[in-house]
Amino acid sequence: MKIKTLLLIAMLSSPSYAYYCDQTSDGAIDGAVDGAITGAVVGGIVDGSSGAAAGAAIGGGAGAVGGAIDGAYDEEACEVVGDVVEEDVIEEEIVEEEIIEDEYYD
Structure with missing residues (x-):
């Protein structure tokens, strides 16, 4: 244990x-x-x-x-990580908006 x-x-x-x-x-x-x-x-x-x-x-x-x-x-690697995280958040928001639109129009 x-x-x-x-x-x-x-x-x-x-x-x-x-x-x-x-x-x-x-x-x-x-x-x-x-x-x-x-x-x-x-x-x-x-x-x-x-x-x-x-x-x-x-x-x-x-x-x-x-x-x-x-x-x-180094700082450049950090910027890359930050960019990837931002892109993921934006993609999630787009998907959520599409789901809401689909539910609204169905």
Whole structure:
């Protein structure tokens, strides 16, 4: 059970590339904080107060490493990620509008 908890915490506390891509060294700090919070919440739910403490420590470490790696990427790559995210949002809005129009005219 402990191994599953640790794996779950590590997975949930790893930061996403898009979130930290515009940061430099701040990525490690933000990753550690986000990872510790996520780890504490998940660990507390799964294993009580002792799980929360362990989850915060493990999640903070995993988040810091991931945040530092993500924060090291160059700015051009971040702009590409941002453009892709914007395109996805626009596509979703277009699809939603088409669905609403279809329902309205049917």
